[in-house]
Amino acid sequence: MDVILLAELAINGVFVGLxxxxxAAGIVLIYKTSGIANLAQGALAMTxxxxxxxxxxxxxxxxxxxIPLAMAVMxxxxxxxxxxxxxxxxxxxxxxVIMLTIGLEIFLRGxxxxxFGASVKRLDLGIxxxxxxxxxxxxxxALLIGGGVSLALIVLAIxxxxxxxxxxxxAVSDNQTASWSVGIRVERAIAIAWGLxxxxxxxxxxxxxxxxxxxxxxxxxxIKALAIxxxxxxxxxVGVLIAGVLVGLAESMxxxxxxxxxxxxxxxxxxxxxxxxxxxxxxxxxFGREHIERV
Amino acid sequence: xxxxxxxxxxxxxxQERQLWPLPIDRLTVLAVLAFLIAxxxxxxxxxxxxxxxxxxxWSSAALGLNLLMGGAGQIHLGYGAVIGIGAYTAVHMMRAxxxxxxxxxxGGLAAGAIGIVFGASALxxxxxYLAMATLAxxxxxxxxxxxxxxxxxxxxxxxxxxxxSFLGFPIQGDRTxxxxxxxxxxxxxxxxxxxxxxxxGRALVAIREKDYAASIIGVDPFRYKLLAFWxxxxxxxxxxxxxxxxxxxxxxxxxxHLDLSIQLVAMVIVGGLGSVLGVFFGVSLILFAPIxxxxxxALVADTTGLTLPMDLRAHLPLMLYGGxxxxxxxxxxxGLAKIYSNIRNYFLVWPFRHSRQ
Numbered sequence: 001m002d003v004i005l006l007a008e009l010a011i012n013g014v015f016v017g018l019x020x021x022x023x024a025a026g027i028v029l030i031y032k033t034s035g036i037a038n039l040a041q042g043a044l045a046m047t048x049x050x051x052x053x054x055x056x057x058x059x060x061x062x063x064x065x066x067i068p069l070a071m072a073v074m075x076x077x078x079x080x081x082x083x084x085x086x087x088x089x090x091x092x093x094x095x096x097v098i099m100l101t102i103g104l105e106i107f108l109r110g111x112x113x114x115x116f117g118a119s120v121k122r123l124d125l126g127i128x129x130x131x132x133x134x135x136x137x138x139x140x141x142a143l144l145i146g147g148g149v150s151l152a153l154i155v156l157a158i159x160x161x162x163x164x165x166x167x168x169x170x171a172v173s174d175n176q177t178a179s180w181s182v183g184i185r186v187e188r189a190i191a192i193a194w195g196l197x198x199x200x201x202x203x204x205x206x207x208x209x210x211x212x213x214x215x216x217x218x219x220x221x222x223i224k225a226l227a228i229x230x231x232x233x234x235x236x237x238v239g240v241l242i243a244g245v246l247v248g249l250a251e252s253m254x255x256x257x258x259x260x261x262x263x264x265x266x267x268x269x270x271x272x273x274x275x276x277x278x279x280x281x282x283x284x285x286x287f288g289r290e291h292i293e294r295v
Numbered sequence: 296x297x298x299x300x301x302x303x304x305x306x307x308x309x310q311e312r313q314l315w316p317l318p319i320d321r322l323t324v325l326a327v328l329a330f331l332i333a334x335x336x337x338x339x340x341x342x343x344x345x346x347x348x349x350x351x352x353w354s355s356a357a358l359g360l361n362l363l364m365g366g367a368g369q370i371h372l373g374y375g376a377v378i379g380i381g382a383y384t385a386v387h388m389m390r391a392x393x394x395x396x397x398x399x400x401x402g403g404l405a406a407g408a409i410g411i412v413f414g415a416s417a418l419x420x421x422x423x424y425l426a427m428a429t430l431a432x433x434x435x436x437x438x439x440x441x442x443x444x445x446x447x448x449x450x451x452x453x454x455x456x457x458x459x460s461f462l463g464f465p466i467q468g469d470r471t472x473x474x475x476x477x478x479x480x481x482x483x484x485x486x487x488x489x490x491x492x493x494x495x496g497r498a499l500v501a502i503r504e505k506d507y508a509a510s511i512i513g514v515d516p517f518r519y520k521l522l523a524f525w526x527x528x529x530x531x532x533x534x535x536x537x538x539x540x541x542x543x544x545x546x547x548x549x550x551x552h553l554d555l556s557i558q559l560v561a562m563v564i565v566g567g568l569g570s571v572l573g574v575f576f577g578v579s580l581i582l583f584a585p586i587x588x589x590x591x592x593a594l595v596a597d598t599t600g601l602t603l604p605m606d607l608r609a610h611l612p613l614m615l616y617g618g619x620x621x622x623x624x625x626x627x628x629x630g631l632a633k634i635y636s637n638i639r640n641y642f643l644v645w646p647f648r649h650s651r652q
Binding site: 037039085088089092093094095096098099100102103104105106107108109110111113114115117118223226230234262265266268269271272273275276279283 | 606607615617625
């Protein structure tokens with residue numbers, strides 16, 4: 001195994017991992033405020049990418065107008081989902097809420113390809129296809145830019161939790177009743193969390209759509225985002241960043257090293273193995289708060 | 296009118312504790328059973344092979360999942376993989392010359408053994424994390440089946456089921472597979488109806504409501520959760536074997552993907568968590584709604600000339616599943632079984648308003 005190949009795998013893995021982490025950050029954001037794991041996050045990313053394609057391709061807007069517009073639309077969509085569906089489920093067992101988000105995922109996966117066509121759509125951000133040469137290393141520009149944008153957004157999300165709104169959300173995640181009693185509007189905080197999460201999903205959908213095209217398979221990113229969110233700890237933003245890099249590295253190494261041995265396909269199973277191992281060894285993740293149940 | 300309980304007064308506890316205390320229920324069950332037994336002789340072959348047989352097989356499989364989700368309150372997003380394990384084990388055993396009856400049990404045992412490994416994580420984790428663990432199980436089992444040619448016979452290949460017989464009847468043609476599936480379905484249904492009246496079933500209900508409250512009154516959540524996982528996976532594996540032998544006749548890895556798991560979960564939720572009768576309703580709705588929808592669209596297209604784009608028509612079933620899951624969870628979380636029992640309770644004392652339920 002030569003060093004150049006390993007270095008290339010590692011660098012690509014880190015950037016891919018950061019791009020996965022952006023989606024995972026949305027899951028963590030929702031979990032932190034409302035204690036719900038949103039299994040529709042992958043479908044939201046797909047929805048966002050479809051909205052961008054529709055605005056840019058269908059209405060002829062320029063890409064730099066279409067993306068912010070799509071983010072605004074998706075903020076509303078996220079808040080609307082919370083208002084119409086999730087808020088009515090407050091107080092129901094967690095299994096019901098999870099099933100609701102799965103139902104949403106299936107519904108969106110049928111609705112958007114059904115309305116806008118199932119064929120793969122191109123989403124061109126104007127990133128040149130030619131790889132970047134760094135000494136002997138061959139790096140993909142789309143990955144570098146995608147990873148960079150994701151890193152910036154996740155750092156922004158970490159900083160966000162120190163702002164006024166972020167402090168409100170931390171209070172809500174700590175204790176909803178106590179937040180209520182000091183005058184925090186809990187429902188609004190949760191609705192905003194859903195909106196922001198859908199916006200982040202949109203960016204991640206756009207970045208992935210630029211590398212692999214837009215179709216229903218964008219919703220498959222869910223399992224990788226879940227692996228990152230669980231490995232990092234479901235309520236830790238910093239955990240997402242580090243777990244994202246780890247999952248990206250593991251996946252890239254597995255593809256590069258194991259694939260020639262077992263004959264392909266390891267890429268999709270790495271995330272699942274990470275989920276199972278984390279749950280068996282350290283269910284609260286690397287940085288998550290250990291949840292202690294009092295009897 | 297239909298469900299009159301007027302004039303029926305039980306004088307012994309045994310009468311009250313029967314599976315179906317009202318004569319009208321017993322009559323209904325007998326009528327349905329008689330219809331199902333006579334069906335191959337009165338209905339067209341098409342209805343048996345493409346409607347009744349899948350309905351029976353998927354109902355039996357969904358009953359296993361229902362025991363876990365509705366009975367014990369544990370979520371399982373990898374039930375398709377469990378069925379796949381059972382199907383592959385059984386088919387390999389039958390190809391090695393082991394009779395179908397044993398291969399069926401073997402498929403169930405293998406599925407139970409692997410299911411319990413992933414279910415073991417249910418000891419430490421619950422709810423949310425369990426959903427993820429079982430989701431991961433689905434992907435890992437898919438991967439293993441596809442990647443090991445010894446199991447799948449290559450990723451593109453399908454495994455033929457050799458000719459076998461059940462209790463002396465060779466499984467071939469249209470009628471024997473149907474009766475075999477019906478017999479096994481009846482056994483599983485009886486088991487599921489009765490399991491709720493045993494200490495095991497009541498322990499599961501206690502765990503479903505609150506697991507540490509259950510452990511305070513002396514029910515070991517560890518043991519019973521694991522048992523629930525084992526029983527449910529066993530039924531899944533068993534039905535995998537039946538599915539492969541009686542319905543598919545040749546199995547390939549793509550028959551047991553995540554889509555199947557989600558479809559099964561949809562069946563259980565739409566039917567009503569924890570209800571045996573509801574499972575049959577849910578399976579019928581999930582199986583037949585897309586067919587009905589497609590026929591309606593075709594009819595509308597024929598009469599009015601309105602046509603839908605191909606992509607939209609192809610994705611309508613997905614939208615329907617998602618919409619049904621969301622709609623039932625939001626509007627009627629107890630599913631079709633609850634709607635049925637509301638109607639039934641209304642008619643029990645009809646035309647009087649006051650109900651004894």
